[in-house]
Amino acid sequence: xxxxxxxxxxxxxxxxxYAKNSSYQKLVLTKVKPVLEQxxxxxxxxxxxxxxxxxxxxxxxxxxxxxxxxxxxxIIQSIDKVSQEMDNEFALPTIQVFLxxxxxxxxxxxxxxxxxxxxxLEKENGSKIGSCLIADSFYGRLFPEQSVHxxxxxxSLHWLSQVPSGLVxxxxxSANKGSIYSSKASPPAIQKAYLDQFTKDFxxxxxxxxxxxxxxxxxxxxxxxxxxxxxxxxxxxxxxxxINDLVVEGSxxxxxxxxxxxxxxxxxxxxxxHIIEEERSFEIVYVETFxxxxxxxxxxxxxxxxxxxxxxxxxxxVRAAHVASFVRAAWExxxxxxxxxxxxxxLFHRFAKNAAxxxxxxxxxxxxxxxxxxxxxxxxxx
Numbered sequence: 508x509x510x511x512x513x514x515x516x517x518x519x520x521x522x523x524x525y526a527k528n529s530s531y532q533k534l535v536l537t538k539v540k541p542v543l544e545q546x547x548x549x550x551x552x553x554x555x556x557x558x559x560x561x562x563x564x565x566x567x568x569x570x571x572x573x574x575x576x577x578x579x580x581x582i583i584q585s586i587d588k589v590s591q592e593m594d595n596e597f598a599l600p601t602i603q604v605f606l607x608x609x610x611x612x613x614x615x616x617x618x619x620x621x622x623x624x625x626x627x628l629e630k631e632n633g634s635k636i637g638s639c640l641i642a643d644s645f646y647g648r649l650f651p652e653q654s655v656h657x658x659x660x661x662x663s664l665h666w667l668s669q670v671p672s673g674l675v676x677x678x679x680x681s682a683n684k685g686s687i688y689s690s691k692a693s694p695p696a697i698q699k700a701y702l703d704q705f706t707k708d709f710x711x712x713x714x715x716x717x718x719x720x721x722x723x724x725x726x727x728x729x730x731x732x733x734x735x736x737x738x739x740x741x742x743x744x745x746x747x748x749x750i751n752d753l754v755v756e757g758s759x760x761x762x763x764x765x766x767x768x769x770x771x772x773x774x775x776x777x778x779x780x781h782i783i784e785e786e787r788s789f790e791i792v793y794v795e796t797f798x799x800x801x802x803x804x805x806x807x808x809x810x811x812x813x814x815x816x817x818x819x820x821x822x823x824x825v826r827a828a829h830v831a832s833f834v835r836a837a838w839e840x841x842x843x844x845x846x847x848x849x850x851x852x853x854l855f856h857r858f859a860k861n862a863a864x865x866x867x868x869x870x871x872x873x874x875x876x877x878x879x880x881x882x883x884x885x886x887x888x889x
Contacts, residue, residue, distance in 0.1 A: 568663025
């Protein structure tokens with residue numbers, strides 16, 4: 508399987524698209540917004556020369572749909588807010604925004620939304636903000652050395668660049684039989700293989716982008732992290748059970764399950780700290796973890812679900828169907844590529860049934876990590 512070809516959200520604007528099923532991710536961005544504002548404030552107050560003509564920011568793993576420009580809007584509003592607080596000590600610069608994701612991301616939905624985005628900026632801010640230029644790029648080295656001020660990435664870095672090696676024994680048997688990721692029940696060798704791949708990927712990410720950032724430039728990252736034993740089954744556990752049920756019933760070949768390992772890893776906070784300290788390009792400025800229920804995004808999808816008072820009376824099956832919809836929007840391309848399109852509807856029907864039980868019991872959480880990094884200055888800059 509060519510990972511970069513299938514590792515993307517469901518495109519378009521249909522009922523099963525990521526654009527229509529990303530309210531949970533919107534909630535994550537809302538949760539992170541105060542930290543983002545603090546990052547921008549510190550960047551402008553302490554490190555940006557007053558004669559700087561252009562502030563360059565990038566959103567790595569921007570995906571598609573309405574959330575893509577939400578972060579861009581928050582960054583622009585933060586720059587405007589700080590400039591007002593500083594009594595216009597420096598002229599408002601041009602803001603250049605780079606949107607980056609893998610090749611198959613649906614950039615068309617992003618580009619089509621730009622005209623309305625610019626109109627919204629003009630309506631809300633008038634002539635108070637500088638020019639805003641947006642461009643998109645692809646995975647890999649993106650920018651010239653010391654050219655970018657701020658990098659943002661939300662819900663991308665838990666995706667690995669490839670499925671870890673060593674998941675199949677020398678005799679060709681899956682070492683992670685019956686499982687699709689590195690779970691708590693996986694053998695130690697599987698857990699090590701996933702951690703090794705995450706360490707390699709995250710180290711490369713830090714090293715590559717430290718070269719692109721200006722001195723004292725900032726990075727703000729949000730991604731999934733390890734939970735605890737009281738959280739109940741996570742999304743991958745529920746997906747794994749649904750796939751195993753199809754195997755037991757004969758609707759799916761066991762070999763198909765055993766050859767499927769998802770390129771995703773939720774690290775612990777300690778693992779992330781260790782990698783950053785070992786790579787040595789960045790200082791950790793801020794760390795926070797937070798939990799959100801699987802159905803947390805249900806309450807902010809006002810167009811479809813009405814007021815919060817209505818939401819409270821929805822039973823767990825309605826909420827589980829909502830969870831299944833946004834998980835399908837994120838996972839359908841990679842699942843369909845491996846198992847075929849024919850099982851997708853049945854698979855997520857089963858997923859919804861499985862998800863209802865932990866929701867009824869008050870369990871089922873996403874565990875998230877927010878981490879803010881500042882690039883360490885070169886000796887010549889000190």
